[in-house]
Amino acid sequence: MTTQLAGGVVLIGWPQLLLASGFIFVTGALALWMQLGVTKDLAIGAVRTYVQLLLLGLVLGWAFSVNQWWVVVGILALMTVAAARIILKRAPDAPSGLFWAAVTSMAVTGITVTFAVTGLVIGADPWYSPRYVIPIAGMVLGNSMTGIALSLERVFSDLDARADEVLAMSALGATPWEAAHPSIRTALRAGLIPAINSMAAAGIVFIPGMMTGQILAGADPLEATKYQIVVMLMVAAAEVIGAVIAVLMSYKRRFTADGVFLEKGLRD
Amino acid sequence: MPETPSILDARALTISRRVDVGLIRVLDGVDITLEAGTLTDVVGPSGSGKSTLLLALAQLLPGVEGTLALGGRSADTIDPRLWRMRVAYLPQRSALQPGSVASNLALPWRLKVRTGAPAPDESALRAALDRVRLADVALDRDVTRLSEGQAARITFVRTLLTAPRVLLLDEPDAALDAESSAEVGRATREFADAGGAVVRVRHHVADGLADRRLRLEHGHLTEVAS
Numbered sequence: 001m002t003t004q005l006a007g008g009v010v011l012i013g014w015p016q017l018l019l020a021s022g023f024i025f026v027t028g029a030l031a032l033w034m035q036l037g038v039t040k041d042l043a044i045g046a047v048r049t050y051v052q053l054l055l056l057g058l059v060l061g062w063a064f065s066v067n068q069w070w071v072v073v074g075i076l077a078l079m080t081v082a083a084a085r086i087i088l089k090r091a092p093d094a095p096s097g098l099f100w101a102a103v104t105s106m107a108v109t110g111i112t113v114t115f116a117v118t119g120l121v122i123g124a125d126p127w128y129s130p131r132y133v134i135p136i137a138g139m140v141l142g143n144s145m146t147g148i149a150l151s152l153e154r155v156f157s158d159l160d161a162r163a164d165e166v167l168a169m170s171a172l173g174a175t176p177w178e179a180a181h182p183s184i185r186t187a188l189r190a191g192l193i194p195a196i197n198s199m200a201a202a203g204i205v206f207i208p209g210m211m212t213g214q215i216l217a218g219a220d221p222l223e224a225t226k227y228q229i230v231v232m233l234m235v236a237a238a239e240v241i242g243a244v245i246a247v248l249m250s251y252k253r254r255f256t257a258d259g260v261f262l263e264k265g266l267r268d
Numbered sequence: 269m270p271e272t273p274s275i276l277d278a279r280a281l282t283i284s285r286r287v288d289v290g291l292i293r294v295l296d297g298v299d300i301t302l303e304a305g306t307l308t309d310v311v312g313p314s315g316s317g318k319s320t321l322l323l324a325l326a327q328l329l330p331g332v333e334g335t336l337a338l339g340g341r342s343a344d345t346i347d348p349r350l351w352r353m354r355v356a357y358l359p360q361r362s363a364l365q366p367g368s369v370a371s372n373l374a375l376p377w378r379l380k381v382r383t384g385a386p387a388p389d390e391s392a393l394r395a396a397l398d399r400v401r402l403a404d405v406a407l408d409r410d411v412t413r414l415s416e417g418q419a420a421r422i423t424f425v426r427t428l429l430t431a432p433r434v435l436l437l438d439e440p441d442a443a444l445d446a447e448s449s450a451e452v453g454r455a456t457r458e459f460a461d462a463g464g465a466v467v468r469v470r471h472h473v474a475d476g477l478a479d480r481r482l483r484l485e486h487g488h489l490t491e492v493a494s
Binding site for chain 2: 178259
């Protein structure tokens with residue numbers, strides 16, 4: 001088997017890609033033998049990985065060659081909407097009608113953090129440079145999506161768990177903010193845990209993905225490290241901003257306009 | 269005999285709830301007047317809507333039809349949070365916040381609705397606890413170290429300290445022993461005698477403290493002959 005080098009990167013051919021897929025066949029066989037009931041999900045996941053990432057490769061190649069601001073903005077919009085839909089699926093206790101809260105939190109986070117990094121830290125030129133903006137936005141949106149989904153799921157499940165306390169506080173004249181505040185705090189902490197864990201373990205437990213990619217592509221490890229530090233801090237900021245916006249825009253949906261908490265038996 | 273002033277008037281309170289067999293009217297045009305200095309017990313079978321009635325009177329339930337007035341003033345003209353400050357509902361299940369007994373007793377004065385109102389000092393909190401047989405509970409005790417009955421008395425005392433005009437008590441003695449129940453009953457009676465109005469939902473046998481007993485069944489409220 002021969003390998004090719006292009007700009008310091010070891011190129012992977014189709015045979016090697018198929019060979020790597022062998023691992024998923026082994027895993028599938030193991031799952032089947034142990035009757036885990038996840039063989040179908042594994043197969044679908046593997047196919048999706050192929051299709052989605054190959055499509056992404058093609059789209060990125062096209063976006064880089066076109067190099068237009070509207071292409072970049074369009075891709076970011078699609079990514080934001082897709083992330084918002086995933087967030088709502090991951091928060092089954094959340095009330096309906098939270099789509100725009102999810103979209104807004106993702107969009108504000110995505111725009112603010114992505115362009116702060118590409119413009120102020122990396123100095124991308126032009127400002128919409130797809131080679132920088134799209135991958136950075138992908139990392140920002142992907143991570144803030146996790147933080148937002150965790151926070152949204154937690155704020156509503158915690159409000160339900162504290163239903164007696166929320167009722168008692170409302171009965172004392174508390175506003176929805178006052179009654180929900182302990183749940184909001186719990187939810188935002190939960191949303192931040194992945195970012196804090198990543199920062200604590202980076203470089204000790206694992207080598208982060210972006211740094212790995214750059215090192216494999218032949219970059220100087222120290223330069224790759226600098227990029228990774230920017231990314232880690234950016235991701236932490238994105239998770240906080242996104243989670244705060246999403247939770248603040250949505251917690252009141254568990255209350256009526258008169259501040260009555262809608263516990264399980266009172267919801268439509 | 270001088271006419272007793274009415275504090276709270278509820279007219280035609282109606283609320284429906286979806287159950288397995290369809291839609292039922294939990295309250296079906298209920299009228300109730302609470303007069304100053306009176307203690308009313310509401311009895312009835314489980315699930316008959318007694319708690320629902322209290323929640324409706326406290327404006328803690330959405331979708332209630334009918335009218336409410338406090339001291340002759342329509343509920344529509346009163347901010348719901350101010351209403352709840354004056355018409356205090358005490359849930360059956362005691363829910364305390366993590367922290368000390370003192371911090372839980374002072375909770376109402378940390379809320380926006382009581383901005384500027386003087387919070388009771390430590391001696392007032394101590395006296396309030398002593399009143400309901402909690403003399404052995406230190407103000408700095410963590411609430412996780414309280415029994416269910418102690419927690420119930422602390423939430424009761426907290427509500428009393430807020431000096432509402434109407435007290436709506438949902439089974440206030442469900443978790444209490446006989447002596448504690450008697451103390452809570454006595455404090456409730458004193459609140460009414462000082463000019464307040466009280467509604468208690470109770471399952472226990474009559475303790476002789478109530479001025480009247482009402483029975484709620486099939487959405488209707490009827491007087492129980494003494």
